[in-house]
Amino acid sequence: MVDYSRFISKVASNIKASEIRELLAIIRGRKDVISFAGGIPDPALFPRKELAKIAGVVIEKYGDNALQYSETKGIIEVRETLSDFLARKREIHADAEDIIITSGSQSALDIVSRTLIDPGDIVITESPSYLAALGAFKMNGAKLIGVKIDENGMRTELLEEKLKQLGDDVKKVKFIYVIPVGQNPAGTTMNKERKKHLLEIASKYDLLILEDDPYSYIIYEEGAETASLKSLDKEGRVIYMSTVSKILAPGLRIGWIVAEKELIRRFEIVKQYVDLHSPTLNQFIVAEAIKTGLIDDVVQKAMPYYKAKRNTMLEAIKENFPDYVWYSKPIGGLFVFAYVYKNGFDAGGLLEKAVKQYKVAYVPGGSFHPEGDGVNSMRLNFSYPTHEQIREGIARLAKLIRES
Numbered sequence: 486m487v488d489y490s491r492f493i494s495k496v497a498s499n500i501k502a503s504e505i506r507e508l509l510a511i512i513r514g515r516k517d518v519i520s521f522a523g524g525i526p527d528p529a530l531f532p533r534k535e536l537a538k539i540a541g542v543v544i545e546k547y548g549d550n551a552l553q554y555s556e557t558k559g560i561i562e563v564r565e566t567l568s569d570f571l572a573r574k575r576e577i578h579a580d581a582e583d584i585i586i587t588s589g590s591q592s593a594l595d596i597v598s599r600t601l602i603d604p605g606d607i608v609i610t611e612s613p614s615y616l617a618a619l620g621a622f623k624m625n626g627a628k629l630i631g632v633k634i635d636e637n638g639m640r641t642e643l644l645e646e647k648l649k650q651l652g653d654d655v656k657k658v659k660f661i662y663v664i665p666v667g668q669n670p671a672g673t674t675m676n677k678e679r680k681k682h683l684l685e686i687a688s689k690y691d692l693l694i695l696e697d698d699p700y701s702y703i704i705y706e707e708g709a710e711t712a713s714l715k716s717l718d719k720e721g722r723v724i725y726m727s728t729v730s731k732i733l734a735p736g737l738r739i740g741w742i743v744a745e746k747e748l749i750r751r752f753e754i755v756k757q758y759v760d761l762h763s764p765t766l767n768q769f770i771v772a773e774a775i776k777t778g779l780i781d782d783v784v785q786k787a788m789p790y791y792k793a794k795r796n797t798m799l800e801a802i803k804e805n806f807p808d809y810v811w812y813s814k815p816i817g818g819l820f821v822f823a824y825v826y827k828n829g830f831d832a833g834g835l836l837e838k839a840v841k842q843y844k845v846a847y848v849p850g851g852s853f854h855p856e857g858d859g860v861n862s863m864r865l866n867f868s869y870p871t872h873e874q875i876r877e878g879i880a881r882l883a884k885l886i887r888e889s
């Protein structure tokens with residue numbers, strides 16, 4: 486047999502498999518284990534019939550064009566539809582030429598990273614932050630610096646301190662990556678003052694901001710502060726990205742980036758060599774789903790549906806968890822994040838015991854922390870389990886926390 490190891494690149498050798506995916510593979514099919522480890526939408530919200538109809542209409546209407554190769558940047562009619570959608574939903578006023586369609590936001594993260602990061606550059610992220618984004622930045626050679634968050638998002642006073650400490654190395658900082666609404670994994674949302682401060686800091690130190698915004702379209706509290714950073718950006722510093730994964734269906738793999746034309750052109754050239762273009766048929770389906778109001782319908786249904794699940798989880802936590810556990814109270818997104826403030830609590834070390842003995846799973850929070858702290862934390866997903874599973878699973882988890 487061939488020893489393949491000498492053929493594997495340094496980059497591929499250095500990346501670790503995603504802890505979440507490995508874990509999900511182990512517990513998949515184990516009906517006795519209640520899992521808070523996923524991060525996926527509840528398929529009960531997938532508009533199956535409507536999408537089947539739209540797919541038929543699109544093939545009928547656009548004929549071979551719906552099945553053909555298409556423009557790298559994305560089909561122009563689709564980008565125009567997205568331009569209206571973003572103005573209506575996020576007060577982002579971008580014309581079709583300021584938008585590039587990507588194969589989900591994960592591909593957007595990769596394209597932005599390939600375009601902006603040289604090995605040894607610095608990317609600043611929230612701590613904790615989205616694991617697959619951290620992976621995309623690291624895979625492109627970035628050194629990560631984490632800035633702690635609290636219930637109001639990234640602590641921008643700490644961000645400024647870190648930038649000052651960098652001295653001349655501040656020139657190596659390419660961008661600050663934030664998920665302002667319903668943060669994954671922390672379930673927190675950035676307030677107005679922090680957003681303003683973040684934009685001021687970016688301007689003062691001449692930095693870009695990468696705003697990842699998959700969750701703001703579905704919000705659980707009326708009047709919550711959810712304005713996009715992009716809508717507040719006067720200098721063209723914010724690169725905005727989002728996706729239909731949480732508002733329609735993640736299997737479609739359609740996302741988008743909004744930025745100044747000069748940057749979009751750079752992303753387009755990189756994308757040519759990444760995947761030529763995003764799926765043509767799915768782009769047409771997404772545009773039709775926007776125009777017919779299907780996405781609005783899904784969002785309308787998802788708001789009370791997920792809100793009820795969030796409430797069930799928060800109530801169960803309040804009833805069951807000891808008071809040395811801090812947990813977030815999300816107004817959007819799919820996660821509650823918890824820190825167990827008890828000496829030596831190691832969520833990663835306890836996971837096997839949790840699954841085998843207590844029959845409950847979560848994602849240990851350590852790997853979401855770019856600087857290696859947070860071993861006492863865990864991410865709990867509420868979108869996928871049923872209400873009954875949430876109540877029972879939280880009771881099991883509380884037992885594990887108390888007994889460990």
Ligand SMILES: Cc1ncc(COP(=O)(O)O)c(C=O)c1O
Binds near residue numbers: 524588664669
């Ligand atoms: C913050 C964040 N960014 C990006 C993604 C990836 O989304 P997509 O399915 O569009 O690749 C997710 C998915 O969970 C996410 O939580």
